[in-house]
Amino acid sequence: MKRYKAPIKSHLLTKERDSLILGQGNDVHQSVNKQCVNVLQAIPWEINESIIDDLRDTLKPSEDKLSHFEEAERGKAYTLRDRETNDVIDYLLENGNKFYFGWKYDKRGRLYSQGYHVNPQGNEYRKAMLQFSDKEYLTTEGIRALKYAIAETMGYDKATWITRTMKANKAINDIFSDMPNYQVKVEAYANTAGEPLLFRKFINAWKEGVIEGKAIGTNIGADASASGIQIMSALSSCPTSARHSNVHPMIERNLTQEAQDRIEALEEELAKLTK
Numbered sequence: 641m642k643r644y645k646a647p648i649k650s651h652l653l654t655k656e657r658d659s660l661i662l663g664q665g666n667d668v669h670q671s672v673n674k675q676c677v678n679v680l681q682a683i684p685w686e687i688n689e690s691i692i693d694d695l696r697d698t699l700k701p702s703e704d705k706l707s708h709f710e711e712a713e714r715g716k717a718y719t720l721r722d723r724e725t726n727d728v729i730d731y732l733l734e735n736g737n738k739f740y741f742g743w744k745y746d747k748r749g750r751l752y753s754q755g756y757h758v759n760p761q762g763n764e765y766r767k768a769m770l771q772f773s774d775k776e777y778l779t780t781e782g783i784r785a786l787k788y789a790i791a792e793t794m795g796y797d798k799a800t801w802i803t804r805t806m807k808a809n810k811a812i813n814d815i816f817s818d819m820p821n822y823q824v825k826v827e828a829y830a831n832t833a834g835e836p837l838l839f840r841k842f843i844n845a846w847k848e849g850v851i852e853g854k855a856i857g858t859n860i861g862a863d864a865s866a867s868g869i870q871i872m873s874a875l876s877s878c879p880t881s882a883r884h885s886n887v888h889p890m891i892e893r894n895l896t897q898e899a900q901d902r903i904e905a906l907e908e909e910l911a912k913l914t915k
Contacts, residue, residue, distance in 0.1 A: 659744075666747045680743045680751065684773035685760070686857070687729055687737055691844050695837050697722055697765040721757070728757040729769070738773050760859070768837035772857035778849045786846060787812075789860040793839040794829070797862070812846060822847075 659667035660677065699718040706714070732739055742754040753761045760770050778786065790811065791797075791804035799807070815825040826843055830836040845858035866885045873881030881887075 662744050662746045662752060672745065676751070677743050677745075680753075681740055684738050684740060685770055686739070686773040687732055687758075687769055688771045688841065688844075688858075689733070689737070690848065691841055692729065692769055694840055695765055695768050697725065697763070725757040732758065764835050764837045768841045770859065772859055775855035775857045777853075777855045783850060785860060786842060786849070786858070788862060790839065790842045790846065792862065793833050793835040793842060795834040812843075815843065816847070816851060 660672050660674070661667045697718075699715065702711075702714065741760065743751050744754060745751060753759055755762070757766075758770070759766050761767075776782075784805070787808035788801065788804050791799070791808040794807060794811065796804050796807050811829055815822060815829065818825065826840060829843075830839050833839040842858065842860070845856050848854045849856040849858070869881060869885040870887050872878075873885055873887055
């Protein structure tokens with residue numbers, strides 16, 4: 641009697657099994673850059689224990705008008721998800737607090753981490769709870785990047801690099817100049833921040849990495865302002881392209897205004913052509 645074997649579905653076992661391309665029918669059965677995926681899958685992560693107790697997930701209001709029944713169902717789903725997430729966090733902490741994410745491409749080549757309750761590409765709560773397991777001491781470049789991250793959570797993600805630095809410096813100096821009231825100050829800033837949970841995460845990283853001089857594993861991110869050119873300049877290691885596409889951290893360019901100026905110029909050119 642032949643025993644039935646269930647098909648293996650895993651991002652780690654790809655040959656003749658689950659596709660690395662997301663979406664049913666999107667696998668083109670051609671070569672895929674597994675080296676990039678393997679680099680990401682080799683990065684160990686952990687739950688940020690120093691801040692996890694200060695984080696809470698929230699149920700955002702629906703953009704659509706819902707009936708009382710639909711609202712009640714959303715509330716039940718949120719409660720269930722919150723309970724399951726806490727169970728997953730407890731499981732990870734009880735089993736060494738070191739884990740890895742699988743990654744996959746979509747059909748446009750963008751990469752997505754595989755996870756639900758814990759995921760570095762999840763909502764703000766899930767981003768805030770995670771950090772790299774491997775710790776490093778902050779360099780000058782790392783301190784500057786952390787300032788940018790703090791400012792971005794406060795709503796300055798489209799400001800120039802110097803503006804971000806100034807806004808972060810003001811908040812940092814205010815918070816850490818009065819250590820007895822440190823938590824009160826953090827709470828006050830978080831209440832006005834665009835991303836309050838990530839603000840807490842990055843301020844906590846500043847306290848540990850800069851004030852206390854510890855090695856930290858805080859991961860940060862930044863919105864791209866010209867993603868296609870920026871990625872190409874990074875991959876090709878072209879310093880000229882990097883400078884002109886806002887990758888270089890010392891460039892003082894407000895790309896939002898530049899884009900608006902260019903749109904207005906194009907509209908003027910189009911108006912002349914249509915006369």
